[in-house]
Amino acid sequence: MRGTSQASHDAVLREFDPVATAAGEDGITIAEHLFVVVDALDTSGSLRRALTDPARPGKDKASLVTQLFGSLDQRAVDAVSAFASSRWSDEADLAESIEDAGEMALFAYSDNKGTLQNVEDELFRVERLLEGHRELLTAMSNRSATKEQRLNLLEETFGSKLHPTTHALLARVVAVPRGRRLVPAIKELLAQAAERRGRTVASVTSAVELSAAQRTRLASILASAYGREVQINVAVDPEVLGGIRVQVGSEVVDGTIISKLDDARRRLVG
Incomplete structure (x- = not known):
């Protein structure tokens, strides 16, 4: 997002966070209702333009939200009204921000239940499974398949093994990818879960x-480097031969033997 949209996104989410936190068991319902609004925006250009029109008073846009979505949970309606009353650099940023609010509501629900770390662990295991089984990843990401077919595959693969929050988050990105690729979308969810913790x-x-002991030592080193606690997610890959590769955001420290061999090969070729 560009400056104006990012500022609106962050401001409304700051106000929504305590609401989501206080929602308790209603968090999943609030998230579902926010996603209803996102889907409506994604399918209606006229609605997107109406709710992001900078010439239209914020009060009018909030009134339109109430008129169209008044049957939804009031906390969801209030959040959408606050988003609609803000200013946006691009009309698509409104739906993206409401999507983020829905995910926030799900993470807040899990945080309240004391299961956020479990959800984070499950998301990581699903990510690793998909990266290790390309056929499954391709099938679950297949845009030619119907939403129902992709969701059925999700159910067949994981069934009732997942926490309700994990299931709701994965069902959303599988059913309604909104231009996102599945594994990067899960990585972003992992980052949000860690951020909340x-x-x-x-x-x-x-x-x-x-x-x-190695995990604890590595976490301590990284915490000193980044000034906060670090969640270590480890993937085992025998092909790296030895050493470790660490990625934090866009920063990568590659100390694997295979990386060193590749580097030596490049120097020889050069």
């Missing part, structure tokens, strides 16, 4: 499983 995510690739 006050942590930074470090994705670690190692030739062998790290011991508890």
Whole structure:
């Protein structure tokens, strides 16, 4: 998002966060209702233009939200009204921001239940499974298949194994990708979960499983480097041969043997 949209996005989410946190068991319902609005915006250019028109008073846009979506949970309606009353650099940013609010409501629900770390762990395991089974990833990401077919595959693969929050988050990105690729979308959800727990995510690739002591040591080193607690997500890949690869956001530290061999090969060729 560009400056104006990002400022509107962040301001409304700051106000919505305590509402989502206080919602308790209603968090999933609020999220579902926010997603209803997103879907309506995605399918109606005239609605997007009406709710992002900078020449239209915010009070009028909030009134339109109430008129169209008044049957939804009032907390969802209030959040959408606040978004609609804000200013946007691009009309598509409104729907994206409401989508983020829906995800926030789901994470707040899980946080209230004390299951947020479990949800984060499940999302990571699903991400690793999909990356390791390309056929499953392709099928679950297939835009030619219907939404129902993709959701059925999600159910067949994971069934009742997932926490309700994990299931709701995955069902949303599988059913309504909104231009997002599945694995990057899950990575973004992982980052949001870690952020809510006050942590930074470090994705670690190692030739062998790290011991508890190694995880603790690595987490301590990264926490010192980034000034906050770090969630270590480890993926085992025998092809790296040895060493570890650590990625935090866009920063990558690659100390694997395969990386060093590739670097040596490039120098020889050069």
